[in-house]
Amino acid sequence: xxxxxxxxxxxxxxxxxxxxxxxxxxxxxxxxxxxxxxxxxxxxxxxxxxxxxxxxxxxxxxxxxxxxxxxxxxxxxxxxxxxxxxxxxxxxxxxxxxxxxxxxxxxxxxxxxxxxxxxxxxxxxxxxxxxxxxxxxxxxxxxxxxxxxxxxxxxxxxxxxxxxxxxxxxxxxxxxxxxxxxxxxxxxxxxxxxxxxxxxxxxxxxxxxxxxxxxxxxxxxxxxxxxxxxxxxxxxxxxxxxxxxxxxxxxxxxxxxxxxxxxxxxxxxxxxxxxxxxxxxxxxxxxxxxxxxxxxxxxxxxxxxxxxxxxxxxxxxxxx
Amino acid sequence: xxxxxxxxxxxxxxxxxxxxxxxxxxxxxxxxxxxxxxxxxxxxxxxxxxxxxxxxxxxxxxxxxxxxxxxxxxxxxxxxxxxxxxxxxxxxxxxxxxxxxxxxxxxxxxxxxxxxxxxxxxxxxxxxxxxxxxxxxxxxxxxxxxxxxxxxxxxxxxxxxxxxxxxxxxxxxxxxxxxxxxxxxxxxxxxxxxxxxxxxxxxxxxxxxxxxxxxxxxxxxxxxxxxxxxxxxxxxxxxxxxxxxxxxxxxxxxxxxxxxxxxxxxxxxxxxxxxxxxxxxxxxxxxxxxxxxxxxxxxxxxxxxxxxxxxxxxxxxxxxxxxxxxxxxxxxxxxxxxxxxxxxxxxxxxxxxxxxxxxxxxxxxxxxxxxxxxxxxxxxxxxxxxxxxxxxxxxxxxxxxxxxxxxxxxxxxxxxxxxxxxxxxxxxxxxxxxxxxxxxxxxxxxxxxxxxxxxxxxxxxxxxxxxx
Ligand SMILES: Nc1ncnc2c1ncn2[C@@H]1O[C@H](COP(=O)(O)OP(=O)(O)OP(=O)(O)O)[C@@H](O)[C@H]1O
Ligand SMILES: [Mg+2]
Numbered sequence: 001x002x003x004x005x006x007x008x009x010x011x012x013x014x015x016x017x018x019x020x021x022x023x024x025x026x027x028x029x030x031x032x033x034x035x036x037x038x039x040x041x042x043x044x045x046x047x048x049x050x051x052x053x054x055x056x057x058x059x060x061x062x063x064x065x066x067x068x069x070x071x072x073x074x075x076x077x078x079x080x081x082x083x084x085x086x087x088x089x090x091x092x093x094x095x096x097x098x099x100x101x102x103x104x105x106x107x108x109x110x111x112x113x114x115x116x117x118x119x120x121x122x123x124x125x126x127x128x129x130x131x132x133x134x135x136x137x138x139x140x141x142x143x144x145x146x147x148x149x150x151x152x153x154x155x156x157x158x159x160x161x162x163x164x165x166x167x168x169x170x171x172x173x174x175x176x177x178x179x180x181x182x183x184x185x186x187x188x189x190x191x192x193x194x195x196x197x198x199x200x201x202x203x204x205x206x207x208x209x210x211x212x213x214x215x216x217x218x219x220x221x222x223x224x225x226x227x228x229x230x231x232x233x234x235x236x237x238x239x240x241x242x243x244x245x246x247x248x249x250x251x252x253x254x255x256x257x258x259x260x261x262x263x264x265x266x267x268x269x270x271x272x273x274x275x276x277x278x279x280x281x282x283x284x285x286x287x288x289x290x291x292x293x294x295x296x297x298x299x300x301x302x303x304x305x306x307x308x309x310x311x312x313x314x315x316x317x318x319x320x
Numbered sequence: 321x322x323x324x325x326x327x328x329x330x331x332x333x334x335x336x337x338x339x340x341x342x343x344x345x346x347x348x349x350x351x352x353x354x355x356x357x358x359x360x361x362x363x364x365x366x367x368x369x370x371x372x373x374x375x376x377x378x379x380x381x382x383x384x385x386x387x388x389x390x391x392x393x394x395x396x397x398x399x400x401x402x403x404x405x406x407x408x409x410x411x412x413x414x415x416x417x418x419x420x421x422x423x424x425x426x427x428x429x430x431x432x433x434x435x436x437x438x439x440x441x442x443x444x445x446x447x448x449x450x451x452x453x454x455x456x457x458x459x460x461x462x463x464x465x466x467x468x469x470x471x472x473x474x475x476x477x478x479x480x481x482x483x484x485x486x487x488x489x490x491x492x493x494x495x496x497x498x499x500x501x502x503x504x505x506x507x508x509x510x511x512x513x514x515x516x517x518x519x520x521x522x523x524x525x526x527x528x529x530x531x532x533x534x535x536x537x538x539x540x541x542x543x544x545x546x547x548x549x550x551x552x553x554x555x556x557x558x559x560x561x562x563x564x565x566x567x568x569x570x571x572x573x574x575x576x577x578x579x580x581x582x583x584x585x586x587x588x589x590x591x592x593x594x595x596x597x598x599x600x601x602x603x604x605x606x607x608x609x610x611x612x613x614x615x616x617x618x619x620x621x622x623x624x625x626x627x628x629x630x631x632x633x634x635x636x637x638x639x640x641x642x643x644x645x646x647x648x649x650x651x652x653x654x655x656x657x658x659x660x661x662x663x664x665x666x667x668x669x670x671x672x673x674x675x676x677x678x679x680x681x682x683x684x685x686x687x688x689x690x691x692x693x694x695x696x697x698x699x700x701x702x703x704x705x706x707x708x709x710x711x712x713x714x715x716x717x718x719x720x721x722x723x724x725x726x727x728x729x730x731x732x733x734x735x736x737x738x739x740x741x742x743x744x745x746x747x748x749x750x751x752x753x754x755x756x757x758x759x760x761x762x763x764x765x766x767x768x769x770x771x772x773x774x775x776x777x778x779x780x781x782x783x784x785x786x787x788x
Contacts, residue, residue: 119743122735147745159740163758169741172754176745208758225744 072096073118073151073233073264078129080110080117080289087113089289090129095233100265102275102300105286106308111268112156114286115237119153120146133233148177150232154222154239156268161209166221167191169209170228177229194227198254215242223251226258233264240274252277272304287311351399354378357501360404364470364504367477373490377500380491387494390680391618391647396592401564403502403535459517464548465510466521469537472508479510483541487570487598487626496596499535499568506536506567509550511577513543520549520582520768538569542577542605549580551768564592565616571599573607575629580608584771586615586778589646597623598653604631610766611638613648614778622680624653627661627692634663637763641779642675642707651680651712656692656722667698668760671707678709683724684716692719696726701759703733703752753780 073095080088087110095101105111117124118131120143131138138146161169170191175181182190191205198220210218219239226234236255240248255278259265267278275283275297283299284291285308292311293299349356357378361371386393459466465476473480490500511517542548565587573579579599587593593616599607609623625634636652654663669677679698700709711728733755741751757764757779764772 119739121739142748143739143742144745144747144751147743153743155740155743159734159736161737161741161755161758163761164754169744169754172750173741173744173746176747176750208761229744 072133073266074130074132075114075118076130076132078114078117078131079127080113080124081127082113082124086127087124087289088117091286091289091291093284093291093294095264095266097232097262097264098259099281100259100267100278102280102283102297103266103268103286104270104283104300104303109286110289111286112237113289115153115156115235115266115268118146118235119143119151144176147173147231152226152229152231152234154219154226154234154236156237156241158210158218158222160211160213162211164209165206166209166224167205170225173225174228191228194224197227197257198224199250200224216244216247219243220247220251223254227254230258230263232262233266234258235266235268237268238270239267240269240271248274249277272300275300285311350402352378352381352401352403352498352502356403360502360504363404364473366473367481369481370473370484373485374501374503377490377497381494381497381501384491384494384497387620390620390649390678393592393594393618393620396564404504462515462517463512464515464517465508467508469506469508469539470504472539476508476510479541480508480539483539483570483572485570487572487600488568488596492596495566495594496568499537499566499596503535503537503568506538506569507540507550507552508538509540509548511540511542511546511548514545515543516547517549520551522551534565536567538567540569540571540579540581542571542573542579544575544577546574547578549582549768551582551771553584553586563590563617565594566592567595567597569595569597571597571607573599573601573605575603575605577602578606578608580610581623582610582767582771584612584614584767584775585619589615589617589643591616593617593619593621595619595621597621598626599624599634600626600628601632601634603629605629606633606635608635609637609652610763611636611650612763612767612775613638613640613650616648617645618647618649620649622651622653622682624655625663626655627657627663629658630660632658632661634661636665636667637766638667639760639763640667640669640677642669642671642677644673644675647676647678649678649680651678651682652696653682654684654694656683656685656689656694658686659688659690659692661689662693663695665694665696665698666762667696668763669698669700669709670703670756670759671700671709672703674704674706674708676708676710678712679728680712680714682714682716683726685719685722685724687718689719690721692722692724694722694724696724696728698728699759700728700730701733701756702730703756750780 073093075091075093078088078091079086091110091114093101093103103111103114113124117126118138120138120141126139133146133151134149136149138149138151141149167188171182171184171187174187192202195202195205200220204217204221204224207213210221213221219242222236222239226236234255239251243251252274255265259278265278267274267280269275280297280300283295283297285293285299285303287308354375357374358371361374456466465472465479467475473484485500488496491497509521538552540548540550569581571579571581581597581599585593593613597609597611599609601607607625609625611621611623613619613621619640623636623638625632625636627634634654636654638650638652640648640650642648648669650669651667652665654665656663663683665681665683667679667681669679671677677700679700681696681698683694683696685692685694696713698711698713700711702709709730711730713726713728715724715726717724733752737755738748738751741754742748746754757776760775760779764775767775
């Protein structure tokens with residue numbers, strides 16, 4: 001991962017002056033990569049850098065480096081409370097682009113709270129800490145801005161929106177993140193392709209969003225949205241619960257296919273089974289609002305065998 | 321911004337000095353009297369029986385008291401209204417006089433040029449003669465009559481005389497009586513036995529000032545086995561210069577016939593919209609009212625179906641949308657006068673910015689009307705805490721062997737729904753508009769396509785800037 005400004009070619013003293021503000025931004029950006037040294041929010045945005053005319057070469061490489069580094073979702077010392085009850089007590093976590101991280105933890109430990117907070121649910125109040133993604137201070141952004149920045153949450157309990165068809169909703173959502181509107185035909189093709197990948201009945205496209213969907217259908221529909229919207233960082237909140245064995249495999253295949261070099265994934269799950277299909281790069285254990293252990297996939301395997309007892313979890317989650 | 325556009329359509333009527341640049345040739349003096357009624361009838365050169373009908377209605381109007389329920393009507397000043405302006409005298413405005421915000425609302429809705437002028441009260445003649453002409457020929461070949469009510473009376477006096485005022489008598493209620501005394505314009509539709517009219521008959525096609533007056537009167541007769549879909553109004557704001565709109569619509573659907581009557585009203589928000597709509601349905605006939613109320617200051621409207629013979633079926637699908645200072649008191653009436661009749665009422669209302677909606681419904685089952693079925697579902701959606709919605713379901717069931725269901729819900733747009741939609745990149749306004757359009761979808765999907773599209777666009781416009 002690039003760290004020092006010198007890793008950006010072209011940053012000679014002379015060029016720094018020429019680059020001016022962009023350089024300044026780049027510098028701040030670089031700081032962000034470190035372990036939460038600065039809460040600064042002004043950050044380089046690739047689109048602006050392209051303006052730099054005769055420094056095309058520098059900007060190009062700068063952009064490349066920037067994009068790679070910035071797609072790390074970086075959570076620092078996050079404290080969150082709901083209705084004056086402290087739920088998260090200092091969560092620190094990085095999910096770099098292209099990696100799959102699993103988040104496990106007992107019921108009520110704060111996993112969904114973390115997911116909802118990352119997406120900006122109004123009920124969750126951040127009392128301390130920072131979240132950065134693609135060089136942006138995520139906590140400063142509205143929910144829809146976070147979505148357009150590339151964050152995605154597959155909900156544990158997706159909301160039902162009566163009267164709104166899956167297809168029309170998804171088309172609007174897709175257009176919200178595109179510059180030029182996708183044509184109806186082109187969208188149709190895209191949607192059908194993704195539905196086929198998830199082996200969904202095409203009829204779902206014209207059903208009302210989540211209304212009357214079975215538990216498993218809702219989950220599959222969340223992954224369909226993931227597939228169509230192609231975010232850069234996806235949080236899957238217990239997408240596996242409620243899925244039958246075949247569905248689990250199909251959904252996991254879907255995620256794996258999307259898992260290219262860019263998509264970062266934070267998988268929240270209770271079960272090792274999903275992780276057999278979607279192999280995590282790292283596993284984090286959340287107990288009572290804190291990450292108490294991070295490690296490779298062996299952490300999940302041990303949990304499956306031993307439970308949370310070794311963390312003294314039962315007691316901890318009780319007084320949460 | 322757009323919300324303001326729409327609302328200003330009405331609120332600023334007088335400020336824009338939109339009227340009276342040209343002295344009309346004949347305008348009745350303000351206020352209502354026997355002389356005014358006689359003069360209207362004389363101007364139209366009506367038969368004596370119609371004058372008698374009007375005069376009797378006037379007496380009824382004077383005797384009847386204002387409704388004591390529903391919306392606040394105390395601000396209607398009956399003495400401050402012109403009850404008749406000759407249609408040719410209405411075309412007094414020029415396009416340049418139309419306020420910019422109305423023009424921009426038309427833009428946003430994509431209303432065609434010719435219609436805009438009409439809607440803004442500029443052209444008295446909607447330029448559709450060409451379009452309408454061929455349709456008219458087709459209809460004539462089938463024996464269908466589709467005229468404005470005044471021409472209907474002139475050209476088909478026997479039919480009109482047989483049915484006029486039989487569904488809604490001239491003394492039915494204070495506003496029906498008022499309409500009966502001073503009516504002008506409206507549509508006359510006659511569909512002969514067995515004829516199916518394939519295209520919706522739209523008041524659009526023959527819009528002119530005659531058609532959309534303030535006291536219009538519509539009569540539709542569907543002979544046995546015939547079918548017609550009549551569409552009135554439009555989603556674009558109608559810029560009315562009169563603050564009282566009191567129409568009467570009477571429909572007769574004979575054995576095995578079917579009639580659907582679709583209304584979308586978007587009167588400017590200073591208008592009192594007090595309309596009496598009633599249909600009778602005979603053996604195995606079906607009558608459907610689809611009713612959308614978006615505009616007006618106050619609407620009181622309860623489309624009714626009298627199910628007269630076995631097998632008759634009545635439906636009312638209605639949407640009401642109340643914004644700031646609006647009160648939509650709408651509903652439905654179903655009278656089961658015969659066994660084996662069925663009815664379905666679906667009502668959806670949306671209130672925002674302190675607006676008020678009410679569902680007021682009446683289901684009656686007469687003695688011996690066995691095996692009737694009636695299903696009432698009314699759902700209210702509140703956009704904010706200031707707004708209000710009430711439900712007044714009346715049931716008068718005098719027969720025990722019936723199946724009556726009533727279900728009412730009041731919901732608020734939930735944070736969870738908004739969060740879900742916004743988490744996919746929709747702005748709060750888009751999310752809100754999406755929930756609202758989903759809420760009314762069951763009704764919008766019953767509208768003719770172009771109306772459905774306009775309706776959704778209008779909901780989006782209404783939602784713009786509606787979030788604090
Ligand atoms: N909106 C809310 N209002 C009140 N309490 C809440 C809210 N959201 C979460 N909580 C509380 O915060 C704690 C953590 O909940 P959270 O949903 O984050 O747990 P979780 O780890 O996702 O659990 P599970 O495995 O059961 O899904 C719980 O005690 C829960 O009751
Ligand atoms: Mg959870």
